[in-house]
């Protein structure tokens with residue numbers, strides 16, 4: 001069968017569009033990595049929205065700079081090769097150009113530094129929290145404690161039978177929507193890292209140290225992350241699943257969780273000084 005290039009291109013494009021529709025159709029339940037994803041996960045917090053716009057700004061800048069340098073290289077190769085330009089110029093100094101190629105990059109870097117520092121400050125300056133969740137990384141699962149809501153703590157392990165594969169857990173971390181959640185994190189054994197891409201957070205969970213970050217999810221739904229510090233043989237199998245719900249659902253969940261986890265061995269983890277029952 002013979003096919004013209006144009007026809008072939010259109011068929012491939014059609015196939016790609018159909019594939020993308022298939023992927024997005026299966027994505028009704030929340031934020032997680034998607035097949036063939038080439039950009040950042042969709043934002044669910046103001047911080048992540050700002051990270052994405054900063055990323056887009058940098059992408060435009062780096063593209064323009066790369067094209068400019070490429071154009072200069074092409075001009076040099078075409079106009080100033082030995083054949084086209086047998087007698088080279090003996091110029092060694094040009095004050096105007098030297099000042100320009102020093103000053104313009106400095107101005108560009110300062111221009112990048114301003115929004116960059118603003119974003120960094122927003123990430124690091126924890127606003128007044130509505131709720132604190134203490135997240136402990138363990139080999140190889142997470143524990144979540146709710147000191148403001150009855151001091152219960154529970155383990156969250158990857159569930160083989162749950163979807164999405166390798167991201168579903170038995171007990172999800174649950175938080176209310178549009179509330180500032182302070183995340184305090186530590187490691188019980190080795191260094192782990194608590195990361196949820198659509199919240200724009202990634203912070204090390206270090207034994208003997210309490211690290212702090214925050215997020216304010218503005219959309220209800222399920223959000224997935226993974227441990228992001230190589231922590232041992234099951235590093236790839238300690239996913240993070242966060243369910244963002246409205247206030248009433250959160251209050252109901254807290255009441256149920258208090259009862260459900262009242263006898264959880266995880267609550268005695270610290271006092272027992274040993275392995276939590278899994």
Ligand SMILES: [Cu+2]
Pocket residue numbers: 137138191192193227228229230231235238
């Ligand atoms: Cu880990």
